[in-house]
Amino acid sequence: MVKNEIRIKQWLKENRARGARLLQILVRENSTRGNESSTQAIIIEKCRQLGLILDIWEIGGNKLKNHPAFCCDRKSFDGNPNLVAVLKGLGGGKSIILNGHIDVVPVGDEMNWKHDPFSGEIECGRLYGRGATDMKGGNVALLMAIESLIANGIKLKGDVIFQSVIEEESGGAGTLAAVLRGYQADGAIIPEPTNMKIFPKQQGSMWFRITVKGRAAHGGTRYEGVSAIEKAVLVIQRLQQLEKDRNAMVSDPLFEKIPIPIPINIGKISSGEWPSSVPDTAILEGRMGVSPEETIQSAQTVMEECLQEMNEQDEWFIKNPVQIEWFGGRWIPGSLDSDHPLINELTRSFIEVKGDNPTIEASPWGTDGGILSSVGNTPTVVFGPGITETAHDANEHIVLEDMFAVSEIIALTLLSWCGTAEASNENK
Amino acid sequence: MVKNEIRIKQWLKENRARGARLLQILVRENSTRGNESSTQAIIIEKCRQLGLILDIWEIGGNKLKNHPAFCCDRKSFDGNPNLVAVLKGLGGGKSIILNGHIDVVPVGDEMNWKHDPFSGEIECGRLYGRGATDMKGGNVALLMAIESLIANGIKLKGDVIFQSVIEEESGGAGTLAAVLRGYQADGAIIPEPTNMKIFPKQQGSMWFRITVKGRAAHGGTRYEGVSAIEKAVLVIQRLQQLEKDRNAMVSDPLFEKIPIPIPINIGKISSGEWPSSVPDTAILEGRMGVSPEETIQSAQTVMEECLQEMNEQDEWFIKNPVQIEWFGGRWIPGSLDSDHPLINELTRSFIEVKGDNPTIEASPWGTDGGILSSVGNTPTVVFGPGITETAHDANEHIVLEDMFAVSEIIALTLLSWCGTAEASNENK
Missing domain, CATH: 3.30.70.360 (Alpha-Beta Plaits)
Structure with a gap:
């Protein structure tokens, strides 16, 4: 294992408590539709601390609303912004979008929850709450992957474009707005709750x-x-x-x-x-x-x-x-060839971290991947730590261990996909 | 046909327009649950003009609420009174309760109505609107029957106890309150929409x-x-x-x-x-x-x-x-023997007015008859002019001709059931 990879692994191990704490803070904010701003504010502050280039805007306008893929019955987006935060690369590498949505679905009958759905309670290595799995846990995995690079002074060649979007649960207007704002890349990963399966194809709906x-x-x-x-x-x-x-x-x-x-x-x-x-x-x-x-x-x-x-x-x-x-x-449904380089890189990182082959399947639900790939022309794979079965359900939760593993897998994938300045000397 | 009967017949014929007008005014008031007062006020004023002894009260209290037949989830009865209006008899005759409810069910989808559900629109002899059939039309038939006696100076021996009650559509707390207030009689008629069928038995529900x-x-x-x-x-x-x-x-x-x-x-x-x-x-x-x-x-x-x-x-x-x-x-279901004297009297009046035998069936729905008979020990028959099929439906309506016929049948039944002062000399 090369030096960068060892440092990332080590850093992620040492910072687990911080990662869990960040997820807890995010879950404690109710970010159901129309209430995304307070959670988004936490993400924005985190990205600011990481030194990323921030692009924060309230979506809307005719370009978005007249787009054929726009599909939204929300009256107003005011006060609940989209965020794109870029870790600028040195140049000469492949860029990647890391996309996660911040909105969550309603909690349903609260009587069915054993913990307050906005408690972020941790029990036996599982963190409970609405959004823990779908998909604030995925977002934390992304942020920790990015931070592990920055904290270790690793410079990538390609850009890492982190997106924290609204409206995924209601048709993807947030991701569509990001695409129309000009964000495209050579690849994209969306850490929706896939049980750590890799989904090159996504069911539309x-x-x-x-x-x-x-x-x-x-x-x-x-x-x-x-x-x-x-x-x-x-x-x-x-x-x-x-x-x-x-x-x-x-x-x-x-x-x-x-x-x-x-x-x-x-x-x-x-x-x-x-x-x-x-x-x-x-x-x-x-x-x-x-x-x-x-x-x-x-x-x-x-x-x-x-x-x-x-x-x-x-x-x-x-x-x-x-x-x-x-x-x-x-x-919109999404589809990527199973032998696309992004799948290969991700698979390699998966094997390195988990010591076993990943399951490669089709996604049983629609994601913003359809918009990223068909409107944004960005090859997209869906892969994340959450538990599919608990998404949208009472007692939604995530296994924190999986969140850390996905963070590591994504960090390693960023190294190889975007390339590192030293990589040409060191790795080959 | 004896003199009183001819005079009643004649009076009812001459006063049809007034009867239709009264129903129209009643239908134009929305008397859904909790909103009964304005309609009740019209009935009260009508009874006052007729010189009846008025008993107006807001139902409630422990005697009512603790009664085993009480069944009601309404928070408050304030402002929406019950009414009992008595035409005192000379004595020596059988008494009768004439019971009608003033509450109506919600209108449902207004798009399905061809007229405004509170218009009281008259078209081809039919009066349209929520409550026209169930059962403001029946109530008007009762009031016209009583007025036809008074207007013609006919004195009955038995008491006629007219009741305009709330809450029938929600479990009968209004009629139960009247029973517990002491109103009982030798018989009762409830002019619910039976298509002019006579219902000695009523389905409970x-x-x-x-x-x-x-x-x-x-x-x-x-x-x-x-x-x-x-x-x-x-x-x-x-x-x-x-x-x-x-x-x-x-x-x-x-x-x-x-x-x-x-x-x-x-x-x-x-x-x-x-x-x-x-x-x-x-x-x-x-x-x-x-x-x-x-x-x-x-x-x-x-x-x-x-x-x-x-x-x-x-x-x-x-x-x-x-x-x-x-x-x-x-x-509560209700049951009266098919050969009870009240059924016989009503049948005889029916034949006199309609020239044909009535249909005698069991009621397909619950009425306040169960409370009158089982709690109030008052033999009860359900018989009225409304159209069963349009009750609770869009385009609820009543055939005005039937309302007048029922009014006449009930007036004749009052004559024979309660007896008239002259009757002993004149009729036998």
Whole structure:
């Protein structure tokens, strides 16, 4: 192992407590949509202390809002900035974007949490809280990787472009804004919670809202009405079937171990306003997965045709067609060849740190990787320390050991990807 | 036809426009729960003009709240009084309660209404609006019947106890309060919207809330979670089966023409808070019909056992049992022998006015009749002009012609039931 690598390893080992402490501070700030600023402020101050070149701005403007990949129902971005912080290289090396989102999803039913979701409680090497895994832990891994270079006086040739963005959970307007501001690179890593798997491909996804009509009546003579809830059950069953059919057709070996490569998730249902009335409307909201082999548009068409078929077959739907709209979040799928140099570098670093081959799979969810790769022309890989299963769930947590390992793997990858000034003499 | 009857008939014919106008004024006031006072004020003023003895009071107090039949989640009754208005008889006749509720259910999706739900618009002899059928039209029929007696100087022997109560749509606390205030009688008529059918038996009912647990996860890896919506679909299907089983056992001929004598209506569902999260909780709210042959308690037990069975069979429910609570509305079933004198008198009046036999059936919904009969020991029949099918629905309306016919039938029934001073000389 060369000198730089040994120093990085040593530094990261010695600074674990600081890393855990930083994650704890970040998790203790609630950065749900619209409330990102206080968490972002912590990241900004950290980057300032590291001496990075800061670019802090509130996203918005026509260039962003008129872009075809822009997809956002947020009224205002005021007061909750995006951050890009650059560790300028000496020149002559490959640049890299390290992208993490700062927004987190709502906590759900707090009763299901064993700790306060904003406590950052540490128990048996796991740090608990909303965002611990998705993805403040990933962000800390990035910051520690960068700091390990700086602290050891290591000069890279290529630029390291750290991005702390808003809006990933709602469609990626933050990353899109960074791309449109001109940030591109020779590669990008997004440390989303992959269980330390490497994801060259990312499932795309988008949100839908389905409106099912019924006919109101008194509950005592419910046969005089048509229950929107009962009709919604038919729609749910049809979507379950569509999900089954679509996934049966996925043959990419990267999806082999994923039970449902492109799921259709119904995340919300709301119908009725009175227990003893027959409900006249049901609203379903959900998320449709998009395979890296298809486009957002083609997947939408599949869903629309499926509902259209229902609308033509069911006696009630013929006269009261189910309607679908695509709203809110939309994440473009991403795809990188499995033998891209960035995958190879990352794999090599992984083996060096973990002593074993990484699992290379397709991502089961959309990330900002689709925007970075298709809009920003930046080859992107998703790889991070968080636990996929706990993302968006109660008791979300991260294994701190994994966070430190990913930090080391990324630091080593930066060394080889961006190149070091001494590297030409020392390493070869 | 005897002289009094002819005069009533004539008076009602001449005063149709006034009756329609009164209903219009009542419908134009929104008397949803908590907002009953302005409509009640119109009724009170009407009764005052008729010279009835008024008893106006805000319900509440421990006697009411501790009564086993009390079932109400309303925080306050302040400002929205109950009304009892008595037309005192000369003595020696049978008394009668004429009971109508003033509260209406919410309007639902206003887009489904062709007229403003509080317009009282009249079109082709039908008056439209929330409450037109359920049951302000019935209340107007009662008031016109009483006025037709007074206007013609007819003196009854028995008391006529007109009641305009709150809270029927939420469990009958208004009628219970009137019973506990001491109002009882030899018979009662409730002109709920029966399509002019006579209902000696009334289906009871009560509200339930079922909580179904899931396990949250990110929508992209939804297989890591358990969808509360998918589990709720199983509960819905189980309730559909229970409804089928229970109704297959109903053999009372009064229920013969009712497609679902004791329905289980799921009126509300709510689950999830984020399209791309797997929802961890689903709440179902609904109304369970109770046969006149069973008690509230025994029907509850049937439902609870049914869910218990699910909880023991489904792998997920074994660890995360579905829970049920009984909340809000509860209407005791009511039952009167089909050959009770009140049914006979009403039937005779019906034939006199309509020239045909009435349909005698069981009521497909709970009414305050259960409280009047089982708590108030007052034999009760439900019979009114509204259209069952439009109750609680968009475009609720009443056929004004039916309202006038019911008014006449009730006026004639009052004559014979309560007896008139001259009747002994004149009629026999």
